[in-house]
Amino acid sequence: MMSEEVKKPWKDGLHSEKRGIRSGKSEDNMKQINKLLVANRGEIAVRIFRTLNRMGIATVAVYSEADRDSLHVQHADERYLLQGNSLSDTYLNIEQIIAIARECEADAIHPGYGFLSENPLFARAVEETGMIFAGPTAEAIALMGNKKEARVLAVSLGIPVIEGAVGSAEELAEKAGEMGYPVMIKAAAGGGGKGMRIAWSEKEFRELLESTQREAKNYFGNSEVYIEKYLADPRHIEIQLLADHDGNIVTLYERECSMQRRHQKIIEEAPAPNVSASLRNNLCEAAIKLAGKIGYRNAGTIEFLVKEDQFYFLEMNTRIQVEHPVSEMITGIDIVREQIMIAMGKPLSFTQNDIKISGHAIEARIYAEDPANGFLPSPGKVHFHKPPSGKGVRVETALSENGEISAMFDPMVSKLIVHGTTRETARKKLVKSLRHYVLLGIRTNIPFLIDLAGTSEFVEGKSNTNLVEHLQQNRKNVQPHIPDKELLAMAFLFAKPVKKETGNSTWQNIGYWRLLPDAHLLINREPLTHHYFYHNPHHLSVQKNNIHKDYRLVERTDDSLRIDVSGNIHTLYYHARNGEVFFHHEGVTAVVSHARYLGRETLRAINENPVLEGDSIVRAPMHGTVVKISVKEGESVAKGDTLLVLESMKMENKITATVMAYVKQIEVNQGDIIENDAPMIILTDKIVH
Template identity: 50%
Template sequence: MIKKVLVANRGEIAVRIFRTLREMDISTVAVYSDDDRDSMFVRYADYSYPLEGSSAKDTYMNIDKIIKIAIEAKVDAIHPGYGFLSEKEEFAKAVKEAGLIFIGPSAQVIKLLGNKFEARTVAERLSIPLVPGVNRAINNVAEAEDIASSIGYPVMIKPAAGGGGKGMYIANSKDELKDTFFKSQSVAESLFHNDSVFIERYYTDVHHVEVQLLADSHGNVVHLGERECSIQRRFQKIVEEAPCLTISQELKDKIFEYAISIAKEVQYTSAGTVEFLYSNGEVFFLELNTRIQVEHAVTEMVTDIDIVKMQVLIADGKELPIKQKDIHLKGHAIECRIYSEDTNNGFMPSAGAITYYQVPDGLGVRVDSGIGQNSFISHYYDSMVAKLIVKGNTRQEAISRMSRALDEFVIEGVNTDIDYLKAIMGDTSFINLEINTDYLKVKHEDLIISANKTKHGKKLYSQQDYEYNESLSNQGETRTEDKTETMSIKSKENMLQQFVDEVSMPSELFIDG
């Protein structure tokens, strides 16, 4: 029985997982890098242990360190969160070999579905429509040209082992294909240590729609409805909704059937997300993500089902406590990802100390955050710092609520995309559901102009309030620090002085779902 869990992650997702574990009366263990030693998730956990180092490679991507801590902390299970090691079959395998429970699918399934060729082959075997392309690596430009000619331009060249929207490039004609091929191959080798790439037809007027699944080890598989995830920059989602209002119920039923059939075919267990493209009445399978998604919260808001709790129960060998007939979507939810980035400068990540932090509240508003007043945003990790999720009875009510909540969300000290998100909520095309995956490419300049006109949210706290709150926070940090010193397996005396260097981040740090 699972009684103690280590979360091999950081930031908002670590806090979010800890909250569910606390409600389940399960002890929590955090692991943290030098840069994260004073972070919220470290203070929230019952026990916390240093990973010693700052880079992801030395810390959250270091399997040996994490497994060693898990054993010494005597945990029963490890939850990987998203990003980092969450889709590494080597990690799932190492957890099992250490005699621990991996809260996620098996290593074999992660390996199978993590290979885009194999995943396409599974879908093809089940007669599920695929984006036109090939189920194998493309070895040279000449071969790429032949395939592109047969499926038609524009095409997208993608790393076979990719993620986070990295290494994906579009060629609109044969003249662009050569450079695009080598760029994708170079990024694939650099970020994924695998230069295999493949080609798919690129559709310009499409919606990105995904289905949330839950599957247990007793053969039960249910879906929790679908999400609309078409608002993307650099192939990364920034706004997500549930349900999707751009496709018919008939088509929804079809993708639910497709998603469940794939899960059953590979004997999938845990939470999973099957992604599709929708265009002109047709849907095409993209992939099955073998982890919890960033945007899982919008599904939780409309179903009132705790997806992390379901993951833990499934990992503990229990049967799903819900049946498909019991699952009903109510209302409409929208999520905005809050990034520390400069939207005026190509979404460049922004690092530094948070000098003012104010989160919204009120009916139907949820904030999943890993930062607070005086938190430090490091260049070492993905720039997403929080998620703002709202629910309304209708989509229009949800948009109005999100606009109000964004106006109350104030972060100073670093650049953020809050004003940009406010501009999206006020855009006529977005309001009228005239959206697709190219929405931001088309509307970006207009959104920037609108965002710059409406800068700065409503500050609700005075400096005196913050000085008082800061004194309380410091007292809390002192108590937590004492706890951490006592409960960690290693002393923090040799920890490096905190520093920030802008570095190239591994692909696992870029969150795309």
């Protein structure tokens, strides 16, 4: 355990060793909320508005120019444009948001998650105006938002923490050596998976320390970091709390959040599988002890790392969590509603004994990213979006049928939440729903999530925070989904418009029906020649390896095809654009076009690798900001060396050399904002003088 002097920067509040405590009511804090502004964007704003509408509270949205078409703007009663282009000018601009709240005469502000939600200056500014902050006090946010101070509090209460250290860069380097590598470098004001790096050796410690400090300053306005001894393959389990003004505290029990990539959760569930009653009780009691000590109120989450039955305090999130829906679905409690009721000064209307666990819920986060390429962000235009639906299926998103996934924000597109009577029922429902989740135009992690939910480790509830990385490294059970190229080729030929189109349409570009023995196509930019037999516009067949297959078009709409393949019905969704047709089938997406209609960008993508031998241009794999250039002109680089660091969608991405080469020319400067495919560095196989 870390040797830390126990200070008391907090005020003693109520606490109890019992799981769930109640005290007498007080009418002193009662206030009414008639109109509320949500100082956030995207799916969480939409989700908050839904509850506010049920409560009869008028809703106010704020939005940046990039979010003009977002659902959260459309769903609000009133909407106000945030002036400015950067996050600091818009969603992080306390002064502007407070001014809008005053202008529209809002009674309260809900911060959502991320952005200003854990900024004590924002909470205090709201309270000083006389408005209600739908969250904890500024003092609680300040204390628990500083991970170092939160550790001190945990230590004072006898709650285990992982061995760690604080200090200057030199002191941290020295203490890391004393503790032994690997160590985790963490932002003191961090959260949400940001501001975290694992240093495996002394050699890389300095570079990672600087990178973590830079990211911490960028996201949290505080470059302060500390280190902890790295705990191998732990589980990440958290406790959901609700606390009112009278000191009543209850838990909605635990959530399992161990399935992570890049320290960010991708699958969460409740209750956590394979948790003993004693471990659940110990976690809940520790969480209530922490919250009670500081007199916490509103919704909060205490996170722990768990190794076998030993647990360690990790951090407290003083806000609503991304994954809160799984707790709602197993308890039937609307956490946002409780936040609003508590903010109005009303006591909790239920006790711990009233809260029962019913069934099992699992949430999958849908990200615009490429799992096959290190989970690089994949912002861009969504041509068609059709989430799944059904009993026990819930989708939280701010994306309508189409829209733009901006590089300015986190790459999460939506959350898919399912509920079943048992964990296995919920897991199967998750897989089925993922297979029917249609997102055309961008790369997503949907196929990866489908595979992940089918691994033996996940099926058996044996996940840990490093499982995703281990599975990828070993390629065990998690393989890229390969589209059925024959089905796609036939679907492409069936996808003829119902009505004759005029003008220069996609269908004129790709060609109408022709009695050709071969279809020369590109599927995901790979050439394919397919021999088929034409019977009529609704019936094609293929003869291959002495096997005959009939393809019959059963139904065609503007965005879907139902095709009978020798008695088996397949449903595909599609969108035609610029000579290409985007398809979705069973969780897999693909782009199909006639080989003779290739655009310049497609040709370049087929024929050009990111880094080649000889003079070669290293191009940006995404829109982003150059935050660091790691090489100089004339230097030699080895395969795997970092050339520069590009920040996109709130994540830093190392751009590395794929061959040994020399840096001929650097085309960008630190701080430059560059577009996807922009030239960044020119490499050569010749010595540069």
